[in-house]
Amino acid sequence: MPDVEESPEMRTETVETNELAVQDPKTGIAARLARFKALQAQKSTAKSANREAARKAESNTDNAVQLAKAQKVHDQAAFKLARLEDPDGRKQAWDYTVEESANWDKRTAKKQKNKDQNVFRNFASEGSKVYKRQVKQMGKVDLEAYQERKAAKIQDQLSRGLLVVREDEHGNTVIADPITGRENEPVEESHSIFEHKPDKEAEDRLVTDHEKREQTRLAAKRRRDQHEDGGDVTYINERNKQFNLKLARAYNKYTAETRESFERGTAL
Numbered sequence: 001m002p003d004v005e006e007s008p009e010m011r012t013e014t015v016e017t018n019e020l021a022v023q024d025p026k027t028g029i030a031a032r033l034a035r036f037k038a039l040q041a042q043k044s045t046a047k048s049a050n051r052e053a054a055r056k057a058e059s060n061t062d063n064a065v066q067l068a069k070a071q072k073v074h075d076q077a078a079f080k081l082a083r084l085e086d087p088d089g090r091k092q093a094w095d096y097t098v099e100e101s102a103n104w105d106k107r108t109a110k111k112q113k114n115k116d117q118n119v120f121r122n123f124a125s126e127g128s129k130v131y132k133r134q135v136k137q138m139g140k141v142d143l144e145a146y147q148e149r150k151a152a153k154i155q156d157q158l159s160r161g162l163l164v165v166r167e168d169e170h171g172n173t174v175i176a177d178p179i180t181g182r183e184n185e186p187v188e189e190s191h192s193i194f195e196h197k198p199d200k201e202a203e204d205r206l207v208t209d210h211e212k213r214e215q216t217r218l219a220a221k222r223r224r225d226q227h228e229d230g231g232d233v234t235y236i237n238e239r240n241k242q243f244n245l246k247l248a249r250a251y252n253k254y255t256a257e258t259r260e261s262f263e264r265g266t267a268l
Contacts, residue, residue, distance in 0.1 A: 134209070153186045162187045 093101070154175060157163045163175050163186075174183045198206075235241035 137209075139205070150186065154184070157187050162189075 096104070154163060158165070158175060162177075164178050165173060165175055168174050168183070176183045177185070177187050235244050
């Protein structure tokens with residue numbers, strides 16, 4: 001509870017109370033008691049005001065939560081009603097343009113194609129799939145750095161005589177390849193793998209991608225180890241495996257001899 005700040009009237013009353021206490025002790029005690037009761041009343045009023053403010057704030061919060069829940073229920077009911085009125089989605093399709101419908105069909109076909117290609121078929125298709133995924137995950141190309149490297153390479157080839165400076169048909173000075181005639185483009189050269197040095201960010205991306213693929217491989221290996229119990233595979237999926245385990249717990253003690261006979265080939 002914060003301290004109650006004394007008003008000028010209270011300070012005046014305090015001075016008068018002290019003066020009366022000096023003149024008459026009984027009168028001073030009565031005055032101090034009256035002042036104490038006034039402070040108690042002010043404290044009680046402040047507490048009541050604080051409780052009322054807290055109650056209003058809590059009520060507003062509860063109302064907001066209830067309103068959000070009611071809006072969610074309303075939206076769900078409206079969606080279900082719309083589905084009942086239009087189970088095939090034909091009315092909703094009326095609002096689509098030809099371009100939107102074509103794009104949706106294209107996305108659906110691409111999604112189905114990716115789903116069909118998810119199963120391993122051969123290493124060529126697997127490599128192509130990994131390559132496309134890695135290309136999508138590539139960061140944004142730094143055009144400024146590319147232009148700087150291109151300008152430095154053109155300047156280097158110009159100093160080595162691979163490029164020449166000449167005027168074009170409009171009289172503008174350009175740097176051109178004397179063999180192919182390409183302008184403001186570097187000459188294609190054969191490079192060694194030791195000539196190019198990637199920057200630190202490219203090296204970090206390579207390391208991160210390698211670690212991610214290694215973690216994925218180890219996670220898949222752990223999943224396979226958990227599913228492989230070392231015995232014969234008698235199930236087609238996880239649910240069928242659990243069902244077979246239940247049957248084994250209940251009936252293995254009755255069918256063990258019969259199964260062993262079938263395995264030995266001595267069953268009639």
